[in-house]
Amino acid sequence: MATTKAKSMHISGAEAVIRCLLAEGVDLVYGYPGGAIMPIYDELYKFQKELNHVLTRHEQGATHMAQGYARTSGKVGVAMATSGPGATNLVTGIADAQIDSTPMVCITGQVAYHLLGSDAFQETDIIGISTPVTKWNYQITRAEEIPEILAKAFYIARSGRPGPVLIDITKNAQFDTFDYQYETCKGIRSYAPRPVIEKSAVAAAAELINQAKKPMIVWGQGVILGNAETVFQAFVEKTDIPAAWTILGLSGLPTDHPHNVGMVGMHGNYGPNLLTNECDVLIAIGMRFDDRVTGNLDTYATQAKVIHLEIDPAEIDKNVKADVAVLGDCKESLTQLLPLVTANDHSSWRAQFDDHYQTEFEKVINKDINPTKAGLTMGEAIAAINKHSKGDAVIVTDVGQHQMVACRYAKFTQSKSNVTSGGLGTMGFALPAAIGAKMGAPEREVVAVIGDGGYQMTIQELGTIFQAQLPVKIVVLNNDFLGMVRQWQQLFFDKRYASTEMINPDFVAIAKAYHIEAVSVKDRADLDGAVAKMIASDKPFFLEVCVEKEDNVFPMIPTGASVSDIRLE
Amino acid sequence: MEEKKHFTISIYSENNVGLLNRISAILLKRHINIESFSTSVSEIPDVYRFVIVVHLSQEKVKKVVGQIEKQVDVIKAFYHTDEETIFQESALYKVKSSALFEERHIQNVIKESHANIVTVSPEYFVIEKTGFRHETEKLYNDLAPYGLLQFVRSGRISVTKSKMGISEILNTFKNNQ
Ligand SMILES: Cc1ncc(C[n+]2csc(CCOP(=O)(O)OP(=O)(O)O)c2C)c(N)n1
Secondary structure (H helix, E strand, O other), rough: OOOOOOOOOEHHHHHHHHHHHHHHHOEEEOOOOOOOHHHHHHHHOOOOOOEEEEOOOOOHHHHHHHHHHHHHHHHOEEEEOOOOOOHHOOOOHHHHHHHHOOOEEEEEOOOOOOOOOOOOOOOOOOOHHHHHHHEEEEEEEOHHHHHHHHHHHHHHHHHOHHHEEEEEEEHHHOOEEEOOOOOOOOEOOOOOOOOOOOOHHHHHHHHHHOOOOOOOOEEOOOHOOOOOHHHHHHHHHHHOOOEEEEEOOOOOOOOOOOOOOEEEEOOOOHHHHHOOOOOEEEEEOOOOHHHHHHOOOOHOOOOEEEEEEEHHHOOOOOOOOOOEEOOOOHHHHHHHHHOOOOOOOOOOHHHHHHHHHHHHHHHHHHHHOHHHHOOHEEEHHHHHHHHHHOOOOEEOOOOOHHHHHHHHHHHOOOOOEEOOOOOOOOOHHHHHHHHHHHHHHOOOOOOEEHHHHHHOHHHHHHHHHHHHOOEEEEEEEOOOOHHHHHHHHHHOOOOOOOOOOEHHHHHHHHHHHHHOOOEEOOHHHHHHHHHHHHHOOOOOOEEEEEEOOOOOOOOOOOOOEEHHHOOOO | OOOOEEEEEEEEEOOOOOOOHHHHHHHOEEEEEOEEEEEOOOOOOEEEEEEEEEEHHHHHHHHHHHHHHHOOOOOEEEEEEHHHHHHHHEEEEEEEHHHHHHHHHHHHHHHHOOEEEEEEEEOEEEEEEEOHHHHHHHHHHHHHHEEEEEEOOOOEEEEEEOOHHHHHHHHHHHOOO
């Protein structure tokens, strides 16, 4: 990596922050001003030609926008907030980025050094609060620390298993002047982000794979974060192994690829869940065996030998014991593995997945996407989006039934196209994340698919869309319920719908109040035309689809059950 | 469930104000109680060492140490059983001076325990004992009848029988730069 050494200049800490961001290639930040960060905002004003600041309507929105940006661009997202409430409002997004390994740098203002601990106005111990949910955090109290710490922040956020970093800067450090000089961070002695791949582990993995009769791949976001899509696809094709994805791995391999057998986990596809408990070798690539994926661990793939390709040593054997662990960046390990695996023919084993898909299609999928009943389904809305976007759109989802339906049925032809809150399951994620996703991939169509509940958690970001004139397409699948919770109440709590019914406002009127073109669809006959109009628009567009109130998402693995106990109804 | 044991977690780290919080957060998140804790400089200048004793199953301690080692400012973290380490604790006992002169037996207690008298004043004297937990506890029980004005015991400090290899890690890093 080349050293970018600016020559020394005498500037304020606040100006140094901006220059560091520019040196790191940042041209866009999301944020919200306030007292303790005003010197930095003053510099943002001066540097507005080089550095675009998007004013959000809530600091939580800033973090989700930074996340959406990171997920589609592959770059580090940046969010800024003032001290106290500004900083605490970032916490949900930081926790989300931590569990979903999203590279993000958050910068917060803090009261002056001499006031720390005095309960000064808007003083909050954001370092203490954010510690458990950051990959790293640091409080800067002297201007001189700014270049080195910000360089470290970006290096840590993007390297190894990516994650969020929070840098808290006291106000005196923003005002003070010093001799500024920037050097990018090239390494930290206590931190080894890229484990050296053990050749023997790769060889052992290859041997298991070559001998397997019924191998199965489950890949996760590691494939996407590691930019390993091409070698991954080559590996899948050469070995002829069926490959299933975790929700964050979605779009790492085109959805229509013949080896793509669908999603694993609670609302995943029937075949890959059932056959997890029949395969003889399970090859886990860049995934972490979340409980939503594995169901009951005691009955999870106990018959299989497990190969785990993973960059984070702490994930090895955390939930599922690996027979062969290949520690390292999966792009590198797959590249080493590829020549060692033999070209194979697993067509009869793959046919089992097709058979299960047929069963699932008849019992579930067909009814979801080609319904004959009166009420609209979430599935047909997603199918209409697929049709008009030709599988080329970035789909950003919130959390709930619509998320599961969208991830199950959305078609993707390219990677970095699925943006969702997986590990934390943060309602309110989608609308702001879609803003970031669009800015991270401006040439792409971005469609946010949101439930009526989650939409109202960050609905104020319509203001950001309007002010920034971002052509984001917003689809609210309105069932007038907190649908996913209602489904659980129906199945596991004898239909006692405790606080899940929503009396909703006029969503079209709200969008229109923000000068966003808006349409509501209640009849099947209007759906296709409305979606076509939305996709054709080059402006922000809001589409409400009023769906059946009490539809359920199937298949389903009840909590604590085995993956092979997956229910189709 | 695997049987629980005492494990000594040794952490070599940078000196970062937030690190203590980060390590305790990892334990807190998993509802793990810290049995004993101590921190100091290590054999390497600028490198700090935490020694934490926990009561856990081997499987769990392994995962916890994995999470600790993952922290950016942690150079390396290890866990060891009691058999794999040499460990001691120090205790201080403050007793009123009159006991030393009026109760002859207390002098035998001190002598037999191989404790040191650190300071003597007209009002009180202070005894120091370094050893295993059962030794400092025995002295505690023996002195209690004479009235302990104050008692304090340090966290466990320990060195391992095997090599730690921290300098090697740091040198490899230096040479790769
Ligand atoms: C911030 C937050 N609060 C609560 C939940 C729990 N939760 C999970 S799904 C869900 C219902 C979501 O309802 P809606 O947004 O209408 O989407 P639907 O399931 O109907 O598609 C709730 C409340 C959550 N995931 N996130």
